[in-house]
Amino acid sequence: MWLLFLCALCFVLVVGAALFIRKTLLKDSIFSEDSLRPPAPLVTDEKQRDAVLKKGFRRDHIPADLDAVVIGSGLGGLSAAAVLAKAGKRVLVLEQHDQAGGCCHTFQNQGFEFDVGIHYVGQLHENSLLRVALEQITEGQLQFVRLEEQFDTVLLGRGSERRAFHIHAGKEEMRESLRRQFPNDTLAVDQLMRLMKVQNTARHTPLLACLKMMPLWLVRFLMRTKLLGRISCVFGLASSSHSHLMAKLTQNKDLTALSSYFFYGAPPRDSSFLINALFLHHYKRGAYYPRGGASEFAFHIIPVIQKAGGAVLVRAPVQRVLVNKEGTTYGVTVRKGQEEVEVIAPVVISDAGIFNTFQKFLPEEIQIKPEIQSLLGLVRHGMGSFLVFVGLDGSKEELGIVSTNFWMYKHNDLDQLMEHYSSLSREEVVGNIPMVFLTFPSAKDPTSSIRQPGKSCMTLLTMAKYEWFEEWKNTKLNKRGPEYEDLKMSMARELLDWALEIFPQLRDKIVFMDAATPLSNMHYLGASCGEMYGAEHNVARFSPDVVAKIRPQTPVKGLYLTGQDVFCNRMAGALHGGLLCASALLSPKIYIDLLQLKKKLKRKTARKKA
Template sequence: MWLLIIWVSVLIWAAGTFWFLFKKPSPFSASSVRPAEPLELDQKKRDKVLKQGFTKEKIPANLDAIIIGSGIGGMTAAATMAKSGKKVLVLEQHDVAGGCCHTFTEKGFEFDVGLHYFGQLHENGLLKVAMDQISEGQLEFVELPQHFDSIVIDDKGKRRDYPILSGRVEMEQNLKKLFPNDVKAVEEFFKVMKLTARKTPLMAILKIIPQWFALFLIKSGIANLISSIFRLSDFNATEMNYKLTSNKDLHLIFSYFFYGVAPKESSFMINALMLHHFKRGAYYPKGGASEIPFHVTKVIQKYGGSVLVRAPVSRILVDNKGTAYGVTVKKGEEHVEIRAPVIISNCGIFNTFQKLLPTEIQTKPEIQSRLDMMRPGKASFLLFSGFDATQEELGITATSTWLFKSNDMDGMMDDFFSMSKDEAPENVPMVLITFPSAKDSQTSQIRHPGKSCMTILTMVNYEWFEDWKDTRVRKRGDDYFSYKQRFADHIFNWACQHFPKLKDKLVYQEAATPLTNMHYLSCNRGAIYSADHNLERFYAEAMARNRCDTPVKNLYLSGQDIFSCGIAGALHGGLLCASTVLNYPVYIDLYLLKKNLKWRKAKETAKLAEKKQQ
């Protein structure tokens, strides 16, 4: 009798699982991808898509979801839900859609504000399949040179240059050549990197399965038996680097993607994952970063949704039962109320919980508990420079350059971030130098002939700029301008030491401080990478608890705060959010689609080979 009951239960469970995974309509399909259309170069036509100003009349009727913020995390969630038959509205406080993917043009120069380059866009890779789906095939990418990054250590006049190469085997082989006495350390690092890349999806699954079950797997030790990735998530980068080698130059290479957290406080797993991200190549959007919101917006519109700008959300509406039911948008002196059964916030956990929720909800223990899991991230400082010269005349390439004043990242960062406000500007210890115009040189010269642009990024303390937080943009005073210019002059002169032809051709320059990031990107304390990426955030239990659903019913989170930073991290945050809201694991559809595309490609290749033999 009991055997029969168990057998029937298994059959019911199997049938339910089959229905859940395969009978629900999928938002993704190979047929939705069409050949990319020519680049739209008419700025007026682009503005009609990217700069649709908010009015009451433009709000779609019968909304299924409202998304706060048009960064890639919010746009991915919105497009996925739209393709699932949901009517969505994306609200953006800035005057152009895109978040960190938007661009701005000044004096004929076009600058990225957050996207520098990203990886894993090789044919039929999961990220490429996802990008194709949310844009329906309209995004094209330029593959950067194999030598995609240069690490330069300016150590008291003893300069050391290390090229970083992409390639399945070339990346590892190159590091072995650069460090012949540390071949074993490089091999061990790449073994861990491979494990991280293959098993990190298990960490993401913790955010989709029921939380009680995820915590049971972790606390019972079953998770550790399933994969060593759950144990690896407990190790900081410095600790693991020293286990591999004592060579501090190699330590720096293993952790060179700085995002405001010293290696001793950051996750070895995440640092390894970042380097692996570029193993199959580095890529840049053809036509510039704004192509991403331009095409994703059109997909959202195609399915009845809208992306509206100049729409600052002032409050998330919550009823007396603790359920979110809408938002208010500030339109002049008026606060426009918009209702929907689902609210998705893509503006970060701190903005969402500390600024947008009603005060009585903010103080609830369950909200504070979620906030206590995170800490604010380090702020960013960016310098945008324009040159009246081609890349050939400037001697620049698509390769990004990471400059460091020492190979001791822990020491450098501790010293710098502990400096006084007055000491800091002339003591910046690390910068990223990137030339967007060189990464997409063909279309850049069509759109902006004879011009080149450079972006320099570094991390700073928000507190150094806090004195001006209550001033208005572009009206912060001479003392503010002088202070930020000290940072700008120092890092620009440092860049000119490595690219000496820049200084004579400079015709435009603008610095973006943490306050700039807060104004245009609504970044909490100017942190473009959102919440801090400290080690504790990536513990298995923290990953299970930090999920898209929130203590407020019908309110969900998307973007960088859900999984990790960067364009790819934010995109995965959007996919995880869509999976949660739809109660359907869209990753399974992406995975099956990826396998199907690979099978088709293999079949086509076999046919071509057969024809050649005939």
């Protein structure tokens, strides 16, 4: 039996490797440590930054002889464009907002700067794959600040019932700190950490990406013969309900809540154990924040795109993907005033999400094709987000604020919390918000005190259903009427009151407050139903079959997907979506080259330390 299995496995791997090599090898790697430059001084001049981040769309700004056009300038779109640029391709990125960056953009109001989507990032330790990839697409210009070892605090319950749990970075400290906090459940902690360990999840997780690069017939063969599960346990973990698996490890609801406290819309019973475990693992080697703020991502990626003759243009709302009679894309149209401008390119890459791409941009006769509808049937809209932006009078030291993030829940049954919250009508929301994420961006970035002296900012985040705000979807920004404003600000005040339970000293220091609903995400980010994390990250989405089917290539020749909907949510997921998209267009050798460079740099560092 085992001999038959090994023979079959060898056959599959040999055939798959042969297909990859025959179809995809590039002559030389596009990645090199020689492409990095010493970090330049932080640019704070607004005119200089606007020249990069806010270059407007005009006919004479469209580069000639484009190789590709990208819809959306989130990290998925920018990373795909940058990798293509490093391969010598001329790429135009089109952004409907007035500045580039997507969830990585920042905005200013009354002298305060707020980020909207990048709150902290992990796996950026020296020579990590994520760090190497970011260094390559920014030429080494993007710098990060490491946060405190205790990067997160999780608060379960309110008032006298509130219990605080602390999450620490460190290869061993994360486990040891949890063991100290759960002395009667050390075995469960050890089992959780064992499942998170590199050999069981992190090293095997790239196999999920491999499913998106393998021929679909090969994936189906591996599934049908049940070889997939024997190759790695990662596929089983990806398909496992988080709550169901944790119930096998422990009956401690506090520990169960901590294992899935990174909330993104899907309750633990409906989410993948692997994804939740990877979020914890993501910060095991430390949490980081971009030096200079979240807009530094776009600010340093765009010049790499420009160097190859490409451009990133804003105020460029794409209206349609152009498809010829043969069913092949040949460009897009952009609304400019009262007219539509055609932008011609043989490849169209969409970072606008799977729903916008297939339901908004494609001609109706293509939207209704069975292969398109089949892909849409695999996913559903993620939950919307609700953010509160608070401006504070005073420095970090004067206010006593910290770089640690706070995740607060009314109690420790996250499944019950989310089920009840999702069932509420609009009239029932205020007074029943069950969770909030609290963070101080200005306390994380040491340049904030230079760029906005004497000012600090706080961001609060919870999830919100699009349906609660759908009535006002056709109204204009800042003109949605008193009922909308009352709902928005009542929710905002509820979140603020919760935050002030933790930081009461801030009550008299608030000089500015505003909120963003799912409709704000639709306006600024182009999110189809106000989602911040794209298509819902439920457990069904991470079954091998769905993982393999949702890939950069689409049923429309020349049209590709990138970003969170291709791989996973948050910054790292969007970046890997961009790498997968570039790999589909260039070669799967993209990943191999990154890994080889990572190993080379690691050996070089080891020699220096020896």
